[in-house]
Amino acid sequence: xxxxxxxxxxxxxxxxxxxxxxxxxxxxxxxxxxxxxxxxxxxxxxxxxxxxxxxxxxxxxxxxxxxxxxxxxxxxxxxxxxxxxxxxxxxxxxxxxxxxxxxxxxxxxxxxxxxxxxxxxxxxxxxxxxxxxxxxxxxxxxxxxxxxxxxxxxxxxxxxxxxxxxx
Amino acid sequence: xxxxxxxxxxxxxxxxxxxxxxxxxxxxxxxxxxxxxxxxxxxxxxxxxxxxxxxxxxxxxxxxxxxxxxxxxxxxxxxxxxxxxxxxxxxxxxxxxxxxxxxxxxxxxxxxxxxxxxxxxxxxxxxxxxxxxxxxxxxxxxxxxxxxxxxxxxxxxxxxxxxxxxxxxxxxxxxxxxxxxxxxxxxxxxxxxxxxxxxxxxxxxxxxxxxxxxxxxxxxxxxxxxxxxxxxxxxxxxxxxxxxxxxxxxxxxxxx
Numbered sequence: 001x002x003x004x005x006x007x008x009x010x011x012x013x014x015x016x017x018x019x020x021x022x023x024x025x026x027x028x029x030x031x032x033x034x035x036x037x038x039x040x041x042x043x044x045x046x047x048x049x050x051x052x053x054x055x056x057x058x059x060x061x062x063x064x065x066x067x068x069x070x071x072x073x074x075x076x077x078x079x080x081x082x083x084x085x086x087x088x089x090x091x092x093x094x095x096x097x098x099x100x101x102x103x104x105x106x107x108x109x110x111x112x113x114x115x116x117x118x119x120x121x122x123x124x125x126x127x128x129x130x131x132x133x134x135x136x137x138x139x140x141x142x143x144x145x146x147x148x149x150x151x152x153x154x155x156x157x158x159x160x161x162x163x164x165x166x167x
Numbered sequence: 168x169x170x171x172x173x174x175x176x177x178x179x180x181x182x183x184x185x186x187x188x189x190x191x192x193x194x195x196x197x198x199x200x201x202x203x204x205x206x207x208x209x210x211x212x213x214x215x216x217x218x219x220x221x222x223x224x225x226x227x228x229x230x231x232x233x234x235x236x237x238x239x240x241x242x243x244x245x246x247x248x249x250x251x252x253x254x255x256x257x258x259x260x261x262x263x264x265x266x267x268x269x270x271x272x273x274x275x276x277x278x279x280x281x282x283x284x285x286x287x288x289x290x291x292x293x294x295x296x297x298x299x300x301x302x303x304x305x306x307x308x309x310x311x312x313x314x315x316x317x318x319x320x321x322x323x324x325x326x327x328x329x330x331x332x333x334x335x336x337x338x339x340x341x342x343x344x345x346x347x348x349x350x351x352x353x354x355x356x357x358x359x360x361x362x363x364x365x366x367x368x369x370x371x372x373x374x375x376x377x378x379x380x381x382x383x384x385x386x387x388x389x390x391x392x393x394x395x396x397x398x399x400x401x402x403x404x405x406x407x408x409x410x411x412x413x414x415x416x417x418x419x420x421x422x423x
Contacts, residue, residue, distance in 0.1 A: 007215045014219035018323025021330040025364050029258060029333070029355055057357070110357045 039089030040067065041126035045100045045113070046080040051136025053102055053111045059085045061115045066091045069113060085113060087124075095120040099132035111136060192384050195306060196314060203311035213316025217278040217379070221324060224277055225270060229328040232269055233335025236260060240336070241344050250346050254355030257336035262359065262367040266329040268415055271374035274321060275407035279382035282313050283403040286386025287396035295387070310387055314379045321375025322368050329367060366422050370415065377414060378407045 050072055059067040067087035075082045087094070097118030104111050118132070204210075236257045244250045289295050289309065298305045333355075340346040382403045389399035 007212060007219075010219040011211055011215040014214070014222055014320070015323060017222070018218075018326050021323070021326035022364075022368070024330050025262070025326065026361065029359050030361050030364065105357075 040086050041089060041092070041124075042070065043085045043087060043124055044082055044127070044129035045085060045133050046075065046078060046082045046129065047102065047133050047135050048080060049135045049138060050081045050083060051102055051111055051138055053083065053113070053136060057110060057112045059087065059113045059115065061091070061094070061117070066115070083113065085130075093123045096122045096124045096128060097131065098124070099134065100130045101134035102136035104137070188388070189384055192387070193380060196311060196380070196383075199304075199307050199311060200315075203307060203315060206312065209308075209312035210315050210319070213312045214319050215316075216281065217274070217313075217317045218320030218324060221274060221277045221320070222327070224273055225324050225328050226331050228269065228273055229266075229331035230335040232265055232328075233257065233261065233332030233337075234339045236265070236332070237336035237339030237344075241340055241346065250340075250344070251350035251354055253336065253340045253346050254351035254353075255358040257340075258333060258355045258359050259363060261329045261332045261336075262363045263370075263419070264415070266332065266367050267325050267370035267374055268411060270321070270325045270328045270371065271378055271411040272408055274317070274324060274375070275378045275382070275404050275411070278317060278320070279378050279403045279407050280400045282317070282379070282382040283386035283389070283400045284396060286310070286313070286383060287389030287391075287399045290387065290389050291391040291393070291396055293391075305387075310383045314383050317379030317382070318372070318375045321378070322371040325367060325371030366418075369422070370418050373414060373418060374411050377410050381407050381410065 053069060053072060055069050055071050057069045058065045059069060067085055070084040070086040072081055072083045074080075085100070094115065095118040097120040098115050099118065101114050101116070102111055103114045115130075124130075237253065240253050240256045241250055244252055244256065286295075286309065289305075295305045295309070298308060337348075337351060341348045341351055385399040385403045385406070389395045
């Protein structure tokens, strides 16, 4: 039998390692950020359609992550989806005519908000809303538009033959 | 034919009897659970036995499972030109499936057999009977701390297994094959939800309860002979493995 002290120390080591592993998973691997910088500020962006954008998605500018999507709500007054973006306080000089668009990372990746700088002298303040927005590209809409167009064409060509086929 | 039927019905009856005994044993353990939690010292010793002593094997196996996932995942994903999803693939498969299941199988092999053999030997050398004579409840004194130690150790082992596995996958994917480290971690981060981690830890806890319970039951009720102890350890591993995989299906189906 080993001494009690050795057992305690190795048990302690094991438990600490276990909790460190859980902590690592929760903080480092999920997209949730517990250590949001305290000096961050919020922007609102109203989209017609946010597509698959989810809270926690990155907000990036020129490919650099500068913040996160904090929440997405549907505004019944304007019938728009309002995304609240939380921007790191380090990036406090973004021109206030910058535009926000919902983009997709890679072909299958998650969606994120991309800001591209405008030319204004004034910068965004806490609580401002982004005026120029571009909606998410919904692939189904694109496909259905394309199909609808081509279907309309073939329909037009096939209409005289259709009744004959039904009989 | 009739002999066969009689044997089959005998077998079925024995099986049902075993299940009934097992349930009774579990309920008895549950009944004394609150009083057992107060005795911290023996529980710590059993967390040491079940957890700290399993640490090396868990970490080694986690590393290699992660490395294999890295290799296989890389090979598969390059066919679709999407090797930046290696992090996502390994993280999700480790957290949701491989982490809890492989840890439970290793736990049954490393800690479960040790528990069963120890209890079986105590039974065979009449230590348990001696305790009963001294009016010490062996369930409370011997079985419960071992069970609790296993239950506490399992989720922690699962977490360690997963994290070590991720570093194994990272080692192969990023260091050997040159997948971009940034996309490896960031794709993983954007795909893994807190629910995935919860699924892994819930599974780990359930498997821990199941494997520890089977180990202490088999050991405690071992036939008090050398052969009986051997059989108890074998049964522990076999039953634990089967129960783990069956429970895994049920849990996965209920949590998807």
